[in-house]
Amino acid sequence: MTPVLEMENLSVHFANRHGAIAAVREATLTVLPAECVGIVGESGSGKTQTFMAVMGLLSGGACAAGSVRFEGREILGAPASELNRVRGSKLTMIFQDPMTSLTPHLKVGIQLAEVLVTHSHMSWREAEKAALRALERVRVPEARRRLRQYPHELSGGMRQRVMIGMSLLCDPSLLIADEPTTALDVTVQAQIMDILRTMRAESRMAIVLISHDLGLVAGLADRIVVMYAGRVVESAGAADILGRAVHPYTAELLKCVPNLRGPRLERMPSLAGQAPGAASPETGCAFAPRCPLADERCRSERPVLRDAGVAAHQAACHHPLPA
Amino acid sequence: MSTIHRLRSNAGAALASGVIVLLVAIAVIGPWFNPNNIESLDWAHVAASPGLTGAHWLGTDRLGRDLFARTLEGIRVSLAVACAASAISLSVGIAYGAVAGYAGGRWDQLMMRFIEVLSGLPLIFFVIFLTVIFGRSRYLLFLAIGAIGWLTMARIVRGQTLSIRQREFIEAAVASGAGTGRIILRHVVPNLLGPVIVYATLTIPQIILFESFLSFLGLGIQEPHASLGTLIAEGAGEMEAAPWMLLVPGGVLAVLLVCLSIVGDGLRDAMVGDAGEAT
Numbered sequence: 001m002t003p004v005l006e007m008e009n010l011s012v013h014f015a016n017r018h019g020a021i022a023a024v025r026e027a028t029l030t031v032l033p034a035e036c037v038g039i040v041g042e043s044g045s046g047k048t049q050t051f052m053a054v055m056g057l058l059s060g061g062a063c064a065a066g067s068v069r070f071e072g073r074e075i076l077g078a079p080a081s082e083l084n085r086v087r088g089s090k091l092t093m094i095f096q097d098p099m100t101s102l103t104p105h106l107k108v109g110i111q112l113a114e115v116l117v118t119h120s121h122m123s124w125r126e127a128e129k130a131a132l133r134a135l136e137r138v139r140v141p142e143a144r145r146r147l148r149q150y151p152h153e154l155s156g157g158m159r160q161r162v163m164i165g166m167s168l169l170c171d172p173s174l175l176i177a178d179e180p181t182t183a184l185d186v187t188v189q190a191q192i193m194d195i196l197r198t199m200r201a202e203s204r205m206a207i208v209l210i211s212h213d214l215g216l217v218a219g220l221a222d223r224i225v226v227m228y229a230g231r232v233v234e235s236a237g238a239a240d241i242l243g244r245a246v247h248p249y250t251a252e253l254l255k256c257v258p259n260l261r262g263p264r265l266e267r268m269p270s271l272a273g274q275a276p277g278a279a280s281p282e283t284g285c286a287f288a289p290r291c292p293l294a295d296e297r298c299r300s301e302r303p304v305l306r307d308a309g310v311a312a313h314q315a316a317c318h319h320p321l322p323a
Numbered sequence: 324m325s326t327i328h329r330l331r332s333n334a335g336a337a338l339a340s341g342v343i344v345l346l347v348a349i350a351v352i353g354p355w356f357n358p359n360n361i362e363s364l365d366w367a368h369v370a371a372s373p374g375l376t377g378a379h380w381l382g383t384d385r386l387g388r389d390l391f392a393r394t395l396e397g398i399r400v401s402l403a404v405a406c407a408a409s410a411i412s413l414s415v416g417i418a419y420g421a422v423a424g425y426a427g428g429r430w431d432q433l434m435m436r437f438i439e440v441l442s443g444l445p446l447i448f449f450v451i452f453l454t455v456i457f458g459r460s461r462y463l464l465f466l467a468i469g470a471i472g473w474l475t476m477a478r479i480v481r482g483q484t485l486s487i488r489q490r491e492f493i494e495a496a497v498a499s500g501a502g503t504g505r506i507i508l509r510h511v512v513p514n515l516l517g518p519v520i521v522y523a524t525l526t527i528p529q530i531i532l533f534e535s536f537l538s539f540l541g542l543g544i545q546e547p548h549a550s551l552g553t554l555i556a557e558g559a560g561e562m563e564a565a566p567w568m569l570l571v572p573g574g575v576l577a578v579l580l581v582c583l584s585i586v587g588d589g590l591r592d593a594m595v596g597d598a599g600e601a602t
Contacts, residue, residue, distance in 0.1 A: 055498050060428060080503070088500025095498075100491040105513045114509070115499050166499065 002072050004174045004206045005031040005054070010066035010076070012049045012058065012230075021279045023049040025230040026066070028305065031174060034204040038221030038238065040214055040253070042275055046230035047210045051176045055093050056083045071173060089119040092167035093176040097183045098160035102151035108135075108162055109147030115169050134165040138195050157188035161195065168199060175199075176208045181216065193219060214257055218242055223312075226250045229276050229286035232305060236313035246308045246320040249287045285318070293319045329593035336589025339582035346579060350398035359389030361396045362547045373567050382567045384557060388547075394572050397551040398579070400544055404464055405530045409523050411469025416476025417519065421507050423477070424484025435481065442474045447540075454542055464543055468530055479522055483515050517594040524587035528580040535576065551576045 012024040024046040031037050039047045053064040053076065068076040070091055075083060095101045103111060112131035116122045122130065128147065135143035138161040151159060160180060167175055177196065181189035197220055200207055211217050217224055217238075224241040226234040226249065234247040245251045256269050273290035285303050288294040297318050305316040331337050354360070364387045373382040373390075381391040423434035450467045457463050487493065488511070496510045535552025537543040544550040551572050558569030 057494055057497060084500040084502060086500075087498060093498045095491060095495060097491060101495040103492045103496065103510050103514075106509070114501075118500060118505070163495070 001032060003030045003032050003069075004035075004071060005029070005208075006067075006069040007050075007054070008067040010050060010053060010064065010068060012046070012053050012062055012064045014062050016061070018279070022230055022282075023062075024053065024064075025282070027227070027230070027232050029225060029232060029235070031206050031208060033173065033206055034200070035223065036200060036207040036209060036221045038217030038224040039208060039210045039227060040212065040217055040224055041227035042212055044275060044277075045227040047227050048178055050227075051093070051178060051208060051210060055087060055091070055176065056080065057093075088115055089170035090173050091176075092170075092172045092174075093178065094160070094163045094167050094180050096179040098156055098163050099183065101163055102159055104151055106150075107147065108149055108151060108154070112147070112162070112166050112169065115166055119170050130169065131165075134169050135162065137168065137199070138162075138165040139191075140165065156184050157191060160184060160188075160192055164192070164195060164199070168203070168205075171203060172205050174206045174208065176210070178210045179212070180209075182211075189216070196220060214242075214253060226253070229282075231286065231316065233287065233317070234308075234315040235305070236308075236310070236315075240310060240313050244310070244313075246313065246322075247287075247315040247317045248291050248293050248319070248321065250315075251321055252290075252292075285316075295319075326590070326593045330589050333589045333592065335585050336593075339585035339589070342578065342582045343586065346398060346575070346582075347402065350395045350402070353395045354392065357389065357392050357395075359392050361388065361392045361549065364388060373571070381571050382565070384568055385561055385565070390554075390568065390571055393549045393554060394551075394575055397549045397554045397572055398575060400461070400548060400550040401531050401534060401552070401576075401579075404461070404468065404534045404544075404550065405527045407465035408468035408472055408530050408534075409527055411465065412472030412476045412526070413519065413523055415469070416473035417480050417512060417515065419473065420477035420480025420482075421484050421511055421515065424481040425488055425503070425507050425511060427485070427488070431481070435478075438474050438477055446471055447537075450537060450542060459542070459545055461544055461548070464534065464537070468533060472526060472530065475526075476519070476522065480515055480519060483518055484511055487511050487514050521587060521591040521594055524583065524590055528583045528587075531576070531580065531583075551579075 007027060007029040009026045009028060010024055011022065011026055013020040013022050027046070027050050029037070029050075039050070041047045049058070049062075052058050053062075054068050054070075056075070056078070058064060064076055066076065067074060070086060075086070102108070109128055109131050112134060113124055113127035116127035116130055117124060120127075132143055132147060135146055140146050140158060140161050146154065146158070146162070151162075154162065164180075180196070181192050184192065193216065196207065196209075199205070200220075207220070209217055209220055221238045224236065224238050225232055226241070226247065228249050234241065234245065234250045241250060242254065245254055252271050256271065258268065271290060276286050276289070282302065284297075284299040284301055285291070285294070288298040291298065295318075301318070303316045303318050305314050307313065308315045308320050330340075381389075381394060383390055384393070419434065419438075423431045426434075449471070453463060453467050493506065493510060496506050501509070531551070534543055534550060535555060538550050538552030539556040544553050546553075554572035555569060555576065558572060561568045
């Protein structure tokens with residue numbers, strides 16, 4: 001089975017006056033067809049930049065190295081005209097803030113139809129019919145009326161549904177969802193996740209779900225990839241990550257997930273210390289300063305991602321916890 | 324609340340736009356009700372004073388031409404120059420500014436430096452130069468004023484484009500596979516229209532003034548045609564003997580300019596409210 005997305009040693013650097021800032025360091029990742037991969041990490045761990053690079057959306061000062069293959073074809077550094085053949089049709093992305101992701105002066109129906117006119121060369125009339133079906137699929141109530149409304153007439157949850165509907169128009173093989181529910185409240189978040197789950201079951205597309213919320217990712221993902229300071233530190237099946245994390249960082253993260261059934265805590269547990277800045281040079285393991293198990297070796301020699309005993313469970317650590 | 328609605332609820336702007344519409348209407352349909360045309364000389368009434376009972380409602384100039392007919396012509400010509408020049412500066416300025424702002428980086432720098440060089444040229448000298456080369460015609464006047472107006476327009480559009488380019492919906496449009504041309508035309512330019520329309524409304528009075536100034540110098544509209552500027556220039560010569568020759572076109576120009584500025588200001592206020600609503 002050819003993977004939908006194969007990323008090898010992807011690095012993203014931002015050049016500034018003081019030198020290069022590394023946002024992503026040698027990230028390697030594979031997404032199989034119909035698989036849902038959750039990307040977890042704290043702010044600044046490079047999870048968004050990794051997929052911005054995949055979409056060719058890096059800002060002007062950034063430079064990406066490595067290899068990204070989408071359905072077997074190299075897309076990293078491909079010219080925009082070539083990227084646009086898959087971007088928006090087979091490879092789509094939805095963003096964190098649905099309030100600002102729709103063009104304010106164009107009616108929702110036109111924005112949806114435009115994607116189909118661009119990619120499938122449909123007539124506007126057909127495209128509008130397809131847009132209506134797309135909105136109905138993502139459970140937008142009164143879809144026909146919504147098509148003729150402007151984005152500011154819709155609520156945040158509704159707009160995110162429109163964005164999802166838009167990203168599904170051309171039957172994508174991979175949907176990248178970058179914190180799709182962060183800007184929404186909890187009940188709407190549940191609805192959006194439910195829609196993503198249904199869409200996935202219906203159309204067999206792969207999903208990359210980027211989030212800092214382990215609980216949210218656990219609800220949808222087959223596999224979870226944990227990123228720290230621009231690197232992939234652990235990658236395993238969702239159940240393995242949640243139940244048998246081997247990287248101390250993942251283990252510490254899991255301790256921070258509040259448990260409703262446990263005893264009431266005086267303080268929310270949190271990770272001591274701060275993630276290293278992207279500008280700081282790397283010596284050894286980036287997590288070493290915060291790691292309870294760190295020793296001299298961790299501070300001088302960088303651990304590589306390798307199998308952690310169990311099948312398809314990888315971690316980058318000198319002292320993996322027993323699985 | 325829409326922009327139009329807000330504009331209407333602004334009493335000053337509503338009144339001013341009413342006056343402009345009235346002036347334009349009179350300028351367009353007036354000639355049908357006026358037996359005199361702009362060229363015919365009435366030797367029996369040279370420099371006649373205004374009076375509703377006479378043959379010339381607003382009097383005549385020193386050649387006996389009907390001042391009412393000539394003022395209406397002046398309004399038409401001045402507004403036509405203003406509209407044509409604004410249209411030129413709008414289309415060129417938007418295209419240039421949007422491309423520079425969206426392209427960014429080196430292209431942006433290059434295109435903006437070019438504008439700075441052009442705006443360094445002395446304006447009057449430029450117009451005199453053009454008139455000398457191509458001869459005097461009103462189309463040249465449209466072109467010359469438009470050619471100057473687009474420089475500022477391009478700067479404004481470029482600045483707006485720079486900020487729009489950072490907005491997330493542009494990123495989303497790129498992610499949806501839209502090409503650069505489509506993004507500029509469909510997603511950037513329509514978002515520029517608010518500030519651009521406001522600026523254009525505020526430049527129309529400036530253009531009318533500039534045209535009047537050029538005509539006053541003898542570089543603009545030529546006899547027997549008249550613009551408000553040429554009428555004022557003529558009237559200024561007879562100011563002591565026949566003050567109405569100056570007061571009539573001068574008064575009309577003043578009213579027109581004040582009204583246009585009020586509408587421009589009102590439009591800007593109304594649009595600001597709209598922009599706040601859209602985000």
